[in-house]
Amino acid sequence: MIAIIFDFNRTIFNPVDNKLTEGALDLLTSLNAIPSIDLFLVAKDKAKRYKQIEYLDIKQFFKEIMIKPEKTIELFEHCQNQCSEGTYFFVVGDRVNLDIKLGNECGMTTIWFKSGKFAEDAPDDDMAKPDHIIRDLADVLPIIRVQSH
Numbered sequence: 794m795i796a797i798i799f800d801f802n803r804t805i806f807n808p809v810d811n812k813l814t815e816g817a818l819d820l821l822t823s824l825n826a827i828p829s830i831d832l833f834l835v836a837k838d839k840a841k842r843y844k845q846i847e848y849l850d851i852k853q854f855f856k857e858i859m860i861k862p863e864k865t866i867e868l869f870e871h872c873q874n875q876c877s878e879g880t881y882f883f884v885v886g887d888r889v890n891l892d893i894k895l896g897n898e899c900g901m902t903t904i905w906f907k908s909g910k911f912a913e914d915a916p917d918d919d920m921a922k923p924d925h926i927i928r929d930l931a932d933v934l935p936i937i938r939v940q941s942h
Contacts (some may be wrong), residue, residue: 794829795937796856796876798869798896801836803909804930808846813849814908816930821854823934831848831856831880833872838862861931864891869899881897885933887911894921 799805805821807814824830834855836842842860846852857875861868873882882901886892888911896903897920905923916922925936 794831794877795827795831796831796872796880796881797824797883797885797937798833798835798872798901798931800888800906801834801840801842801846802891803887803911804885804892804906805834805851806827806849807909809909813851814930818851820930820933821851825854831876833875835864835868835872836857836860837864858867864895866895866898869895869901873899883933883937885930889914889916889921889923892911893923894918897921902936904933906930 802808805814805817811818819834824832832855836859838860845940846858852858857872860870869884870939881920882899884892884896884901885904885906887906887909889905893903904925904927907926907928927933
């Protein structure tokens with residue numbers, strides 16, 4: 794089994810255009826078609842977050858959607874607890890010092906979507922260094938395929 798935790802804002806959703814990030818729908822559709830992959834969505838609880846997800850019509854892609862006041866290691870551990878032992882975890886996010894750091898702290902393979910507002914952030918420490926850096930969401934699928942074999 795494989796599980797992927799996706800960050801919502803600025804990874805799956807582009808708040809500037811108020812729509813899905815380019816390539817997000819194709820990626821989610823492709824990943825969802827693989828029975829051995831579970832997808833999780835994590836998001837900070839901001840105004841209208843639930844409505845945005847409803848409007849984007851993406852709920853069906855995810856095993857669980859978690860909207861919380863803050864992203865924490867416990868949130869990522871919760872995802873791990875929802876899957877069988879031996880599941881290989883990935884995290885895809887746009888913030889090295891938050892999404893990537895939390896994923897690394899949980900022993901997950903991390904993919905930094907280096908785009909937009911946080912693209913020039915530098916890792917604060919070794920735990921914030923990503924395993925992979927992408928600039929296009931389409932690049933997630935080849936990483937998943939290679940890393941999971």
